[in-house]
Amino acid sequence: MADEETELSEKQKKEIAKWFLLNSPSGEIQYVAKDVRSVLKDDNAYNLAASEAFPIYNKTHMICLEMPGRLGDVLITSFAELDENEYLDPRTAQVAMVNHIKQICTEVRPASDEELPSAYIEEFRCALDAEVLKYVSEAYPKGVCSVYCTSGKDVEGPGSDFELVVVISATRLSPQNFCNGSWRSTWHIEFKDELQVVEVRGKMQVVAHYFEEGNVQLDANHECSDSTIFQSPDDIAMTIANIICHHETEYLTTLQESYSNLPDNTFKDLRRKLPVTRTLFPWQNTMQFSLTRDITKELGIGK
Amino acid sequence: MEAALGLMRRIHPKHSETALSALLSLLPEHSSDLLSQVDQPLQVLCDIDTGKEFILCESPWSNKYHPPLEDGPTPSSELRKLEIEANDIFAIYRDQYYEGGISSVYMWEDDNEGFVGCFLIKKDGSKLAHGRRGYLEEGAWEAIHVIEVGPEEEGMAHYCLTSTVMLSLTTNEESAGTFTLSGSIRRQMSMDLSVAEGHLCNMGKMIEEMEGKMRNSLDQVYFGKTKEMVCTLRPPAELVQMRLPDK
Numbered sequence: 001m002a003d004e005e006t007e008l009s010e011k012q013k014k015e016i017a018k019w020f021l022l023n024s025p026s027g028e029i030q031y032v033a034k035d036v037r038s039v040l041k042d043d044n045a046y047n048l049a050a051s052e053a054f055p056i057y058n059k060t061h062m063i064c065l066e067m068p069g070r071l072g073d074v075l076i077t078s079f080a081e082l083d084e085n086e087y088l089d090p091r092t093a094q095v096a097m098v099n100h101i102k103q104i105c106t107e108v109r110p111a112s113d114e115e116l117p118s119a120y121i122e123e124f125r126c127a128l129d130a131e132v133l134k135y136v137s138e139a140y141p142k143g144v145c146s147v148y149c150t151s152g153k154d155v156e157g158p159g160s161d162f163e164l165v166v167v168i169s170a171t172r173l174s175p176q177n178f179c180n181g182s183w184r185s186t187w188h189i190e191f192k193d194e195l196q197v198v199e200v201r202g203k204m205q206v207v208a209h210y211f212e213e214g215n216v217q218l219d220a221n222h223e224c225s226d227s228t229i230f231q232s233p234d235d236i237a238m239t240i241a242n243i244i245c246h247h248e249t250e251y252l253t254t255l256q257e258s259y260s261n262l263p264d265n266t267f268k269d270l271r272r273k274l275p276v277t278r279t280l281f282p283w284q285n286t287m288q289f290s291l292t293r294d295i296t297k298e299l300g301i302g303k
Numbered sequence: 304m305e306a307a308l309g310l311m312r313r314i315h316p317k318h319s320e321t322a323l324s325a326l327l328s329l330l331p332e333h334s335s336d337l338l339s340q341v342d343q344p345l346q347v348l349c350d351i352d353t354g355k356e357f358i359l360c361e362s363p364w365s366n367k368y369h370p371p372l373e374d375g376p377t378p379s380s381e382l383r384k385l386e387i388e389a390n391d392i393f394a395i396y397r398d399q400y401y402e403g404g405i406s407s408v409y410m411w412e413d414d415n416e417g418f419v420g421c422f423l424i425k426k427d428g429s430k431l432a433h434g435r436r437g438y439l440e441e442g443a444w445e446a447i448h449v450i451e452v453g454p455e456e457e458g459m460a461h462y463c464l465t466s467t468v469m470l471s472l473t474t475n476e477e478s479a480g481t482f483t484l485s486g487s488i489r490r491q492m493s494m495d496l497s498v499a500e501g502h503l504c505n506m507g508k509m510i511e512e513m514e515g516k517m518r519n520s521l522d523q524v525y526f527g528k529t530k531e532m533v534c535t536l537r538p539p540a541e542l543v544q545m546r547l548p549d550k
Contacts, residue, residue, distance in 0.1 A: 019325065
């Protein structure tokens with residue numbers, strides 16, 4: 001395999017490094033980065049890879065960064081992205097400047113009027129944010145959430161459609177226990193003015209990694225949808241928060257069921273705990289099997 | 304090398320082949336170390352003469368002991384006899400525990416007057432293959448047991464077993480979404496045993512015990528830890544349930 005060694009080009013090294021970085025489990029990219037750097041032995045290629053991979057990783061993993069000045073946390077998501085290094089925090093109406101590779105927020109500036117939704121939209125967004133925040137703080141010990149307007153942010157009043165997106169992200173890192181995990185959910189809420197309905201589409205993604213003397217990972221995801229009628233900002237906020245709570249609670253229950261089906265159903269299709277005979281294999285009596293084989297051979301039967 | 308193994312411990316098991324070949328291209332000088340310490344998925348081939356399926360053993364023994372190699376060592380006639388017997392008996396063992404699947408056993412003499420046995424099992428437990436109960440959308444179990452047997456001394460022999468299990472299982476139901484658990488673990492066990500009952504009996508018992516322990520540990524510890532993590536992220540709190548509206 002190593003007979004014809006050809007030196008990899010810088011571009012190939014960069015691609016390999018980027019692949020490893022993008023495939024880092026939740027919360028582990030910095031560890032992966034350290035190892036990748038040391039196997040790559042090429043800082044140029046590494047730096048190129050890191051500058052491309054970190055922003056993508058940070059957004060897909062919806063990482064949460066602390067803003068300076070006790071402003072709270074900002075979520076790094078594609079919905080919040082104004083610029084590659086600028087992310088809007090709608091709750092505080094601040095824009096966070098982000099260093100992707102260090103995974104820190106370096107400074108903040110107030111968002112401009114053009115970057116924020118109209119007063120009409122903001123009323124819906126703000127009410128929903130308050131309800132979701134209440135739900136998340138009760139349901140997730142370390143959950144962070146944000147509500148964005150992803151279309152129709154300049155709508156001034158009734159008569160037009162718009163869309164809000166709720167993002168919930170909870171990460172638990174416990175490297176000393178060799179265990180990390182994250183729960184991410186994204187809820188698209190379409191306000192359809194003409195039909196006077198609100199369509200809700202949710203996607204939940206749960207991952208966990210346990211790696212003490214091994215490497216075992218859980219990947220679970222689920223999509224669902226629901227709808228309700230158009231109501232006043234406060235009423236619709238409460239209804240939507242309840243819809244989200246209902247679906248997420250239900251999903252958690254099905255996850256637990258998947259786990260409880262493992263030992264006796266699912267796992268059994270891979271390997272049984274005990275043989276079909278329900279007793280340990282008779283290794284000391286394998287002569288009987290050998291005899292059978294000899295006989296079949298002698299009689300010229302069998303395969 | 305340490306960093307390479309660190310990466311293999313983090314990268315998702317479904318990507319382990321890609322990760323390994325990337326590392327091999329970056330670290331050609333460590334290729335034999337990498338191949339011996341990282342297990343790759345087992346490959347199945349069909350024997351043209353007998354029409355039987357067998358498992359090709361790629362890592363960590365590919366270079367040396369792979370049977371199709373022209374210059375690969377072939378076991379002595381005595382060991383070959385044991386190899387044939389082991390294949391037959393192990394197939395019965397495999398059928399009793401796996402209700403399907405494929406197994407292959409390879410043996411060869413080593414440099415220390417002993418020999419090595421390599422016991423391989425591959426099972427596709429998906430509902431379209433050998434999944435008897437039909438629960439799995441996708442399900443793969445691969446076990447590699449390499450057992451080094453030392454020379455016989457006063458009726459005793461030293462056995463050193465290294466086992467790897469790689470598995471992945473996916474269930475997919477409309478109401479529950481996709482649920483996948485995958486991973487690999489490796490364990491070692493050494494024993495000094497009387498050869499009175501024969502090597503095959505000793506090796507078989509050790510493998511059976513090891514597989515049982517590993518299955519249990521995957522089920523209870525590894526899967527259990529990921530479940531614990533889910534419940535830490537979003538505890539199944541009664542409080543939240545009570546807040547549920549009439550919906």
